[in-house]
Amino acid sequence: MSAKRKEEKAQEKLYDLQYGVKKKKGIGQYILAVILTIYTIIVALPVVLVFISAFTDEKTLASEGFSYFPSKWSLSGFNAVLRYGHQLIVSYGVTILVTLGGTLIGLLCMSLFAYALSRRDFRLRGFLAIYAMIPMLFNGGQLSGYIVFTSMYGLKDSLWLLMLPICCTTMNIIILRTYIQNSVPEELMDSAKIDGAGEWRTFFQITLPLMKPTLAAVGFMMATTYWNDWQNALLYIDSNNKKPLQLLLVNIQKSIETLLNAGNIPASALAAMQGTIPQYSATMATVVMVVGPIIILYPFFQKYFAKGLTMGSVKG
Amino acid sequence: MTRKENILHFFRNTWKHRVHVLMALPTFLIMFFFLYVPMGGLVMAFKNFNYRDGIWGSPWNGIQNFKFLTASKSIFTNMTSNTLMYYVIFTLLGTFLNVLLAICIDQLVFKKLGATLQSILIIPIFISYAAVQFLVYAFLSTDTGLINHLLGTRIRFYSEAGYWPTILTIVKMWNSVGYGSVLYMSVLAGVDMQLYEAAQIDGANKWKQIKHITIPSLIPMITVMLLLSVGNIMRSDTGLFYQVTRNSGTLVRTTQVIDSYVLNQILGSSNFGFTAAASFFQSIVGLILIIIANFVVRKIEPENALF
Numbered sequence: 001m002s003a004k005r006k007e008e009k010a011q012e013k014l015y016d017l018q019y020g021v022k023k024k025k026g027i028g029q030y031i032l033a034v035i036l037t038i039y040t041i042i043v044a045l046p047v048v049l050v051f052i053s054a055f056t057d058e059k060t061l062a063s064e065g066f067s068y069f070p071s072k073w074s075l076s077g078f079n080a081v082l083r084y085g086h087q088l089i090v091s092y093g094v095t096i097l098v099t100l101g102g103t104l105i106g107l108l109c110m111s112l113f114a115y116a117l118s119r120r121d122f123r124l125r126g127f128l129a130i131y132a133m134i135p136m137l138f139n140g141g142q143l144s145g146y147i148v149f150t151s152m153y154g155l156k157d158s159l160w161l162l163m164l165p166i167c168c169t170t171m172n173i174i175i176l177r178t179y180i181q182n183s184v185p186e187e188l189m190d191s192a193k194i195d196g197a198g199e200w201r202t203f204f205q206i207t208l209p210l211m212k213p214t215l216a217a218v219g220f221m222m223a224t225t226y227w228n229d230w231q232n233a234l235l236y237i238d239s240n241n242k243k244p245l246q247l248l249l250v251n252i253q254k255s256i257e258t259l260l261n262a263g264n265i266p267a268s269a270l271a272a273m274q275g276t277i278p279q280y281s282a283t284m285a286t287v288v289m290v291v292g293p294i295i296i297l298y299p300f301f302q303k304y305f306a307k308g309l310t311m312g313s314v315k316g
Numbered sequence: 317m318t319r320k321e322n323i324l325h326f327f328r329n330t331w332k333h334r335v336h337v338l339m340a341l342p343t344f345l346i347m348f349f350f351l352y353v354p355m356g357g358l359v360m361a362f363k364n365f366n367y368r369d370g371i372w373g374s375p376w377n378g379i380q381n382f383k384f385l386t387a388s389k390s391i392f393t394n395m396t397s398n399t400l401m402y403y404v405i406f407t408l409l410g411t412f413l414n415v416l417l418a419i420c421i422d423q424l425v426f427k428k429l430g431a432t433l434q435s436i437l438i439i440p441i442f443i444s445y446a447a448v449q450f451l452v453y454a455f456l457s458t459d460t461g462l463i464n465h466l467l468g469t470r471i472r473f474y475s476e477a478g479y480w481p482t483i484l485t486i487v488k489m490w491n492s493v494g495y496g497s498v499l500y501m502s503v504l505a506g507v508d509m510q511l512y513e514a515a516q517i518d519g520a521n522k523w524k525q526i527k528h529i530t531i532p533s534l535i536p537m538i539t540v541m542l543l544l545s546v547g548n549i550m551r552s553d554t555g556l557f558y559q560v561t562r563n564s565g566t567l568v569r570t571t572q573v574i575d576s577y578v579l580n581q582i583l584g585s586s587n588f589g590f591t592a593a594a595s596f597f598q599s600i601v602g603l604i605l606i607i608i609a610n611f612v613v614r615k616i617e618p619e620n621a622l623f
């Protein structure tokens with residue numbers, strides 16, 4: 001499939017060269033380009049607003065509201081973030097640990113599973129394929145999972161609960177298996193075995209390296225899911241030293257709520273609290289710190305997206 | 317081959333492939349403990365659950381829990397109808413916009429521009445709802461929000477339920493359309509260019525080409541995606557309904573879905589009987605619907621069926 005694909009791509013390029021001149025860049029094309037560009041700018045604007053607000057002076061924000069053109073810029077938001085910096089560093093550590101741990105465990109387990117599934121004369125594979133398929137059609141839901149994980153396994157407040165429940169998913173297994181079947185040449189693996197390599201060695205030295213594009217794509221999607229997971233953290237994590245970044249965001253929102261709901265707080269108390277209660281620009285600065293790494297890393301993985309994620313053959 | 321021989325052969329084959337069994341084991345176990353056991357946990361819908369006895373030890377109480385559902389009818393019907401309403405809006409509008417965007421970018425002759433725009437459009441999916449809610453707040457806040465500021469009004473968005481179907485739809489589309497179109501684009505990239513050339517020679521204009529080549533080539537993928545989504549008809553993007561609405565009590569009428577209700581109940585550790593019954597209902601309806609949908613697709617176009 002990969003060879004075929006490459007050939008197609010080459011042919012397409014040839015076509016473009018041959019017919020490129022003929023392809024009309026009519027007025028319609030320019031209108032389409034303008035509409036798409038405007039749409040993209042509209043989609044990007046909310047993200048831009050967060051970045052601008054993070055650098056806006058707190059008093060300006062409170063009096064003039066959120067604006068793309070604030071009258072006064074300031075770094076005070078980030079300064080305030082540094083004040084509760086210790087928790088931020090701990091949370092970064094937790095999130096990075098969970099993201100890397102979950103993604104690596106998941107990728108390794110699922111690749112092994114997908115490899116076993118793609119062995120043609122393996123008779124158990126029919127059963128295993130159905131076994132992996134069922135969770136996509138039916139699942140126990142939040143409540144049942146919560147009770148089982150906390151009261152049966154006693155894993156409340158454990159980082160394992162942030163990693164294991166979402167590390168093996170049907171969709172990713174299907175994507176990996178389809179890739180092994182279509183893009184890793186069987187002959188290569190056979191010849192490795194003839195040369196005396198065992199199944200494990202064949203998998204780790206031949207199959208796994210050849211799966212790089214799909215591993216990158218699936219891995220990045222998994223990493224994003226882990227990075228962005230707030231729900232499991234909210235359900236399971238209690239102690240501060242296990243709080244991931246997303247839970248920190250949720251907590252910030254809750255504390256603003258408490259402040260606003262408290263109603264008429266005396267001015268002196270407000271002034272005293274300024275240091276500890278996260279304010280608008282500080283909040284937005286935190287959002288920037290949480291969202292930033294993903295947006296920075298994304299371009300490096302983007303090239304694998306179309307290649308690695310095509311699940312055209314969901315049925316395999 | 318007799319049945320006995322067949323079984324013997326099966327065991328011999330499995331023994332021969334014992335390495336592969338071992339390779340499949342980690343995923344098998346993880347899925348068993350974290351996906352299959354919770355499925356069994358659904359029996360708590362028929363039990364009077366208490367923490368001391370756990371799921372299996374708690375006493376049975378028949379369909380008592382489901383009587384709660386009918387007793388608190390208004391909560392249940394409200395969250396079920398909201399769940400369904402948002403499912404229909406998000407699925408129909410989402411699929412339409414995904415396909416539209418994919419076709420637009422695919423048709424664009426300026427390939428470099430198309431690729432750049434696409435990579436910007438994907439970014440929102442990487443922002444968690446815990447962060448998205450601050451973005452939305454920047455626009456909707458009564459005192460400091462951009463919209464109230466620009467309009468010179470003081471609309472209290474966070475206490476007016478009527479606005480939220482529109483707001484949530486916009487947020488959801490903003491979040492998901494760019495990424496959703498990637499799949500359809502990868503299908504379009506695989507369409508044989510010669511088809512378009514031939515159509516052009518036959519005198520078909522752009523619209524006709526889109527109608528007769530582009531859209532038909534997307535139908536299988538659209539079917540598969542719709543089929544997969546049917547199983548999740550009773551589930552929602554919890555973050556959208558819990559975070560973006562700031563879990564505001566005054567908005568419940570239009571924003572409470574089953575998932576956000578269940579999450580609130582777990583965090584409040586209150587009446588698990590009702591919640592368990594609602595969860596059970598949620599899982600079973602999803603299963604039944606995906607089986608029916610698959611059956612229908614199988615009758616019409618066996619190629620596109622899931623199983």
